Amino acid sequence: MIESKSPQTCNHGVPTPVDESEVHLWFAEPEALVGEQALLDSYRQLLCPEEAAQQQRFMFERHRLQYLVSHALVRTTLSRYGALDPQDWTFRKNDHGRPDVDNAGYQQLIFNLSHTDGLVVCAVTTRHALGVDVEDRQRNTRTAEIADRFFSPSEVSALRRLPQREQRERFFLLWTLKEAYIKARGLGLALPLDKFSFDVDGGDSITIAVEPPIVDDVDAWQFFSFCPNGRHRCSLAVKLVAASRPLRLVARQIVPLRDETCRAFDPF
Numbered sequence: 001m002i003e004s005k006s007p008q009t010c011n012h013g014v015p016t017p018v019d020e021s022e023v024h025l026w027f028a029e030p031e032a033l034v035g036e037q038a039l040l041d042s043y044r045q046l047l048c049p050e051e052a053a054q055q056q057r058f059m060f061e062r063h064r065l066q067y068l069v070s071h072a073l074v075r076t077t078l079s080r081y082g083a084l085d086p087q088d089w090t091f092r093k094n095d096h097g098r099p100d101v102d103n104a105g106y107q108q109l110i111f112n113l114s115h116t117d118g119l120v121v122c123a124v125t126t127r128h129a130l131g132v133d134v135e136d137r138q139r140n141t142r143t144a145e146i147a148d149r150f151f152s153p154s155e156v157s158a159l160r161r162l163p164q165r166e167q168r169e170r171f172f173l174l175w176t177l178k179e180a181y182i183k184a185r186g187l188g189l190a191l192p193l194d195k196f197s198f199d200v201d202g203g204d205s206i207t208i209a210v211e212p213p214i215v216d217d218v219d220a221w222q223f224f225s226f227c228p229n230g231r232h233r234c235s236l237a238v239k240l241v242a243a244s245r246p247l248r249l250v251a252r253q254i255v256p257l258r259d260e261t262c263r264a265f266d267p268f
């Protein structure tokens with residue numbers, strides 16, 4: 001398992017090269033932008049009409065802000081890798097709602113988005129299927145009930161063997177890994193959550209086992225999990241294309257369109 005160390009400062013301002021040996025995470029904090037009207041207006045300019053309409057549908061302002069910052073993050077992040085302006089990215093959705101880049105010439109640019117209270121993250125790589133999930137570990141959640149209902153029997157028994165004080169942390173570790181995996185598969189909750197199991201007790205590496213009806217090449221997967229701050233946990237699932245070596249994770253925190261000096265996590 002991977003834990004974050006102290007953030008460092010890095011200079012950033014040039015397009016990030018697409019490096020097939022790396023996977024990148026870009027974090028942003030919506031709550032830090034409350035009241036930043038000019039910046040938020042510039043984010044609104046980036047949304048397509050469907051995104052703008054979706055953003056207005058949320059009942060609570062914090063969800064409208066989260067959606068706005070998330071989608072500005074996705075668009076500005078993609079423009080770090082491709083020669084398109086942020087507002088020019090177009091997306092197609094699969095039958096389960098997974099958005100992917102639709103622009104000609106950029107369909108090997110793979111991204112996935114996750115948002116929760118206080119933090120949003122966009123993961124980017126090329127060619128490899130990928131899913132990311134971030135959760136607020138401080139939120140009020142009935143962890144034991146959810147685990148019993150949704151986790152696999154082996155995950156539940158490993159969780160219950162832990163001392164009580166460690167069970168909540170294990171819950172969010174498994175939850176984010178499970179979400180990251182179903183998002184990487186692009187199938188959402190169509191994938192039965194109790195038919196795949198994570199083993200996180202094997203030292204440095206996280207492994208997955210699947211059972212019918214799920215079919216998968218389990219050895220092709222690389223998983224990462226870490227806490228980018230004291231409140232959140234983030235997990236990432238990457239299915240490596242054939243003959244690919246394990247990827248290096250690079251994680252950064254930014255303010256889209258403003259903060260080109262980014263806070264870089266060194267989770268390894």
Ligand SMILES: CC(C)(COP(=O)(O)OP(=O)(O)OC[C@H]1O[C@@H](n2cnc3c(N)ncnc32)[C@H](O)[C@@H]1OP(=O)(O)O)[C@@H](O)C(=O)NCCC(=O)NCCS
Pocket residue numbers: 067070096097098099112113114115116131132133134150151174175178179182183184185186187188189193
């Ligand atoms: C929709 C789902 C894919 C992710 O939901 P989530 O964890 O609430 O949301 P996240 O913030 O992590 O991800 C949402 C983003 O993922 C992307 N997304 C949507 N459907 C997706 C799919 N099928 N596959 C991959 N990514 C998807 C979108 O970009 C979406 O953001 P947007 O709606 O602002 O465009 C699905 O897994 C779900 O509904 N989960 C519910 C939570 C649950 O019961 N989890 C049990 C875990 S044990």
